[in-house]
Amino acid sequence: MDNRYIDNTNEEIQNIRDKAIKLINQQIDKNEFIRVNSSSLYNMGLTMYAGRDSFKSIIYNEIHKSQLDNNYSLHPDQVKILNLLSREEALIISAPTSFGKTFTVFEYIYINKPKIVVMVVPTLSLVDEYIKRVIKKYKEKFSNYKVYINIDPNKMYDFTQNSIFILTHDKAITNDIFSVITEIDFLVIDEVYKLEQNISNDRVIVLNIAYYELAKRSKKYVLLAPFIEDVINRDKLVNYPYFFKTDYSPVYNNVVFREIRTDSRKERFLECKKILDELEDSSKTLIYFPKVTDLNSFINNIVSEYDEIEITSKNVQNFIAWASAEIHEEWAFLKALKRGFLVHNGQITRGAKSYSLFLFENNSDFNKLLCTSSLLEGVNTIAENIIITKPRNNDNEFTAFDFFNLVGRSGRLNKYYVGNAFYIKSPEDILYDKQLAAHKIEFELTAETEDIKVALGNLDNEDFSHFLNELGITFEEYKINIGIRNRFSSTVKNLFEAFKKKKSELINELNNLSINEDKSNFDLLKIVYEIINYGANLYEITNSSLIINYLLNKKQFSIRTIVNLMKNKRNSVDSCINKIIRYKYSYVEHEFYNKASIVYYFLKISKASNECLAMFKARILASIETVYYINDSNRRMLFEYGIYDRDINKIIEIIGNDFETVGEMVELLKKHQNELKDSISFMSNFIIENEI
Numbered sequence: 001m002d003n004r005y006i007d008n009t010n011e012e013i014q015n016i017r018d019k020a021i022k023l024i025n026q027q028i029d030k031n032e033f034i035r036v037n038s039s040s041l042y043n044m045g046l047t048m049y050a051g052r053d054s055f056k057s058i059i060y061n062e063i064h065k066s067q068l069d070n071n072y073s074l075h076p077d078q079v080k081i082l083n084l085l086s087r088e089e090a091l092i093i094s095a096p097t098s099f100g101k102t103f104t105v106f107e108y109i110y111i112n113k114p115k116i117v118v119m120v121v122p123t124l125s126l127v128d129e130y131i132k133r134v135i136k137k138y139k140e141k142f143s144n145y146k147v148y149i150n151i152d153p154n155k156m157y158d159f160t161q162n163s164i165f166i167l168t169h170d171k172a173i174t175n176d177i178f179s180v181i182t183e184i185d186f187l188v189i190d191e192v193y194k195l196e197q198n199i200s201n202d203r204v205i206v207l208n209i210a211y212y213e214l215a216k217r218s219k220k221y222v223l224l225a226p227f228i229e230d231v232i233n234r235d236k237l238v239n240y241p242y243f244f245k246t247d248y249s250p251v252y253n254n255v256v257f258r259e260i261r262t263d264s265r266k267e268r269f270l271e272c273k274k275i276l277d278e279l280e281d282s283s284k285t286l287i288y289f290p291k292v293t294d295l296n297s298f299i300n301n302i303v304s305e306y307d308e309i310e311i312t313s314k315n316v317q318n319f320i321a322w323a324s325a326e327i328h329e330e331w332a333f334l335k336a337l338k339r340g341f342l343v344h345n346g347q348i349t350r351g352a353k354s355y356s357l358f359l360f361e362n363n364s365d366f367n368k369l370l371c372t373s374s375l376l377e378g379v380n381t382i383a384e385n386i387i388i389t390k391p392r393n394n395d396n397e398f399t400a401f402d403f404f405n406l407v408g409r410s411g412r413l414n415k416y417y418v419g420n421a422f423y424i425k426s427p428e429d430i431l432y433d434k435q436l437a438a439h440k441i442e443f444e445l446t447a448e449t450e451d452i453k454v455a456l457g458n459l460d461n462e463d464f465s466h467f468l469n470e471l472g473i474t475f476e477e478y479k480i481n482i483g484i485r486n487r488f489s490s491t492v493k494n495l496f497e498a499f500k501k502k503k504s505e506l507i508n509e510l511n512n513l514s515i516n517e518d519k520s521n522f523d524l525l526k527i528v529y530e531i532i533n534y535g536a537n538l539y540e541i542t543n544s545s546l547i548i549n550y551l552l553n554k555k556q557f558s559i560r561t562i563v564n565l566m567k568n569k570r571n572s573v574d575s576c577i578n579k580i581i582r583y584k585y586s587y588v589e590h591e592f593y594n595k596a597s598i599v600y601y602f603l604k605i606s607k608a609s610n611e612c613l614a615m616f617k618a619r620i621l622a623s624i625e626t627v628y629y630i631n632d633s634n635r636r637m638l639f640e641y642g643i644y645d646r647d648i649n650k651i652i653e654i655i656g657n658d659f660e661t662v663g664e665m666v667e668l669l670k671k672h673q674n675e676l677k678d679s680i681s682f683m684s685n686f687i688i689e690n691e692i
Contacts, residue, residue: 004240005230006084008077009247017044021252024049025417045076048250048413068103068110068141077248078104085222086112090215090241092192092223092231094438096249097408101224102380105188106134109164110141114185114220117145117164120172120210121190122203124640125353129380130166131641131662146661149640151177152633155660159183169203170590172210173485178217187214187221193228193401197444199451199489206485208445209455212238226405227438233446245438251411253404256422263426265294268389269302271424275387276368284360284416285385287370288406290392292347295370296574298389299332299341306339309365315686316363319355322682326644327352327581328560330573340365345372347578349559350585350642351683357381358690383409384416388423391430398430404437455484464488467496471605481601485594495595498534499602502527506603510612513619521619522549528620532595543571547583548592552623556646559584589628596620637665642687647680654679 020041027033034041038053042060050057061073074082078100084091085108095101109117121127127149135142145162151171157163157180171177189195189211198204215221215238223241230243258275260267272287279285289295311317316337323334333343333352342356353374359366360381369383386409392398411419425431444452454464457475467488468478486492499506506527513519525545530536533544543566550562557565563576583592600616629635629648634657638648641662654675655668669676669688677685 002234002243004234004242006080006242006244008080009245011247013044014247014249017046017249018252020044020046020049021250021417022254025252030417045248046250047073047075066103066107068107068138072103074104074107075100075248075250077246078107081244082108082111084242084244085220088242089220090237090239091221092225092234092241092243094225094228094243094245096247097226097380097405098249098251098411098413099246100413102130102134102190105222105224106138109186110138112186113144113162115162116159116181116184117186117188118172118181118184118214118218119164119166119188119190120169120207120214121166122169122194122207123374124168124350125374126190127166127168127640128354128642133380135164135662147663148661150633150636151180152660153180155633157181169207169210170485172214173206178213182217184214184218185220187218188224189214189221190224192223192225193441195443195445196441197447197449199444199449199487202485202487202491204444205451205455205487208443208452209484211443212445212456215239226408227401229438229440232440232442236446237443249408250413251417251419253407253411253419253421255407256420258422258424260424260426263428265297265390266301268424268426269298272298272387272389273302275422275424279385282364282367283385284367284383285369285387286381286383286409287368287387288389289370289372290390290398292345292372292578293575294390295343295345295372296332296578298370299336299343300574303336303339303341303370306341308338309340311338311365313363313365316359318682319686323352324560326558326560326646326681326683328563328573328577331577332574336370337366340368342366342369343371344369344374346374346586347582349581349644349683351644351687354642354690355683355686358686381409382412382415383419384411385420385422386410388421390424391432399439400432400434400436401439403430403432404434451487451489454488461488463493467493471496471602473605482598483594486598491595492598494534495531495598496602498531499599501534502531503603503606506531506599507608507612510608510615513615514611520549521552521623522546524616524619525549528596528599529592531599532592544579544583547580548588551580551584551588552627556627558646588624589630593621593624593628593630596624634659634665637662641665644681644683644687647684650679651676651684 024030024033034049034051035053038050038057042050042054042057047057047060052058052061064074064079066072066074081093081104093101119130121130131147131149135147145164148163148165149167151165151167194204195207195211227247234241234243258271260271276285289298320334320337323331333348336343342360344353344356356369360369386406388406391403407421410421411417450461454461459465459475468475482492509524509527513524522545525548526541529545529548530541546566547562550557550565559577559580562580563573566576567573600621603616604613625631629639635648635652638651639645643651655672659665659668673688676688
């Protein structure tokens with residue numbers, strides 16, 4: 001028996017809790033019902049509802065009052081986790097979405113004040129979540145911490161000061177962080193189910209290596225996840241972590257099946273509209289789509305039939321004016337907004353995501369939020385309902401874990417006791433079983449795939465040894481110049497084969513650019529894009545290269561300008577906007593830059609001339625570094641905070657460049673707020689006004 005496994009689930013007790021929560025929800029006078037039944041609620045562990053209406057609950061809630069938030073008392077399972085965190089060096093927590101895992105972790109940090117804290121999250125949305133919903137909310141409680149959202153290897157950090165680094169896993173894997181932060185007092189990795197092996201996904205190996213390297217440097221670490229059963233080969237992980245599993249939830253999630261006759265998108269959309277028409281207008285509702293194309297189709301075919309609402313808010317009017325000028329007046333986001341619907345997905349700007357969440361939570365005119373999985377990866381917003389329009393797409397398997405992770409996004413403690421998940425189910429859709437949602441996972445690290453072995457320096461792989469010999473390099477050279485963020489078996493090997501086929505064409509184009517400095521980068525980008533995406537069709541290569549060329553232009557074109565330059569019969573406005581935004585805020589700075597850097601290294605070891613290398617670096621790598629502030633940590637901090645990129649240089653001119661933490665940046669923005677107001681866009685003003 002595993003003595004480092006704590007199964008705190010109890011289906012019978014949770015069923016009793018669920019019935020009690022449903023009873024509370026049914027009452028007209030909820031407070032009176034809670035007062036009368038306080039002792040019973042306390043006895044079943046619903047201490048947050050028992051409140052101060054029985055002697056035992058008064059004593060309990062006083063003893064376990066949160067030190068971080070005096071208006072909140074920790075529930076019993078949070079108390080158990082705090083005790084485990086204090087006692088153990090390593091812990092994995094598996095708990096439902098509404099449990100309060102993040103709050104418990106910050107409670108631990110506030111009480112114990114570990115000096116160097118590193119928090120690793122999969123998305124920038126979760127960086128925002130931690131910074132703006134916790135650090136900002138409890139600003140005074142964390143005033144003794146310096147908070148960073150990136151690492152600058154050229155800066156000297158004062159590690160005698162309490163510091164919190166909140167990073168995406170892409171940043172956590174760079175060699176720079178391992179040289180900068182050599183010792184960590186407390187490490188937190190959120191959404192840890194993303195470490196589960198998936199050999200088709202480069203990001204999985206990134207997160208596995210990030211965990212491995214950071215955990216070795218940590219005195220204590222905790223991994224957070226929604227409900228998983230266990231981690232296979234947990235004893236092989238760093239410090240053999242305790243596994244704490246609980247099904248404790250202070251809200252009840254009610255799944256409502258809405259049967260449809262066929263799998264057609266039209267029927268799903270009509271059923272979704274029917275559900276929306278049945279719900280109260282004031283009811284906060286998420287509408288989930290598996291793909292952005294489905295979401296946009298819903299806007300164009302269903303939402304567009306709604307009447308436009310009267311928008312009296314000057315703030316919303318200003319947003320519409322800004323988005324029309326900077327993004328496009330035909331943007332699906334704006335079509336939805338004008339009819340009372342909000343949008344959140346990976347193909348809208350960061351500012352628009354923040355603005356959607358702000359309106360959803362603070363404006364009673366906007367109670368319907370159309371979303372994809374971008375909202376569901378750890379971002380907490382308050383919703384009574386979620387409508388699952390389709391539980392899958394044609395590319396990815398949709399498991400019971402995925403389904404109930406969506407279901408768990410409805411309901412919220414002390415706001416919506418019961419959350420309703422409407423499942424639009426066709427005959428082809430799976431009937432998901434909650435018992436199968438909590439499944440065992442295995443980190444790729446302990447599965448010891450060939451890519452993990454390569455990343456950790458195991459040279460038994462014959463293909464990898466042959467690759468090193470062909471390039472004439474050592475493993476250390478491979479690690480420094482190609483890095484461990486790419487899978488050798490698929491990414492690196494395929495890149496090298498494509499490079500060899502396009503090498504002469506690439507060198508010829510670099511020579512052409514050396515002769516004619518006024519020549520556009522477009523042809524060069526086409527060759528590099530084709531190496532990175534070998535086998536793509538000519539239209540895709542041309543279209544994508546054109547977008548990248550516009551995005552890297554020194555004039556900093558607006559998205560609207562690029563859309564108008566790109567519009568043709570094969571590009572609808574929506575698809576064009578979506579692709580430009582995806583490239584601008586994700587693809588170019590991550591995947592394209594990463595792989596272009598590897599192509600540059602292949603060029604270097606193939607004995608290309610210094611002129612060719614300098615031209616490649618200047619025309620591609622340096623351009624991306626400039627546009628995305630890769631070597632400028634202060635501009636990068638503003639960019640990641642949500643400031644609109646076309647305002648960043650103006651802001652630096654006004655507030656200066658003498659800051660290194662989020663807190664220092666915010667203070668400067670606050671100090672110069674009036675001076676900035678007329679110099680920058682609505683979007684940046686909104687971020688500054690609402691986030692400082």
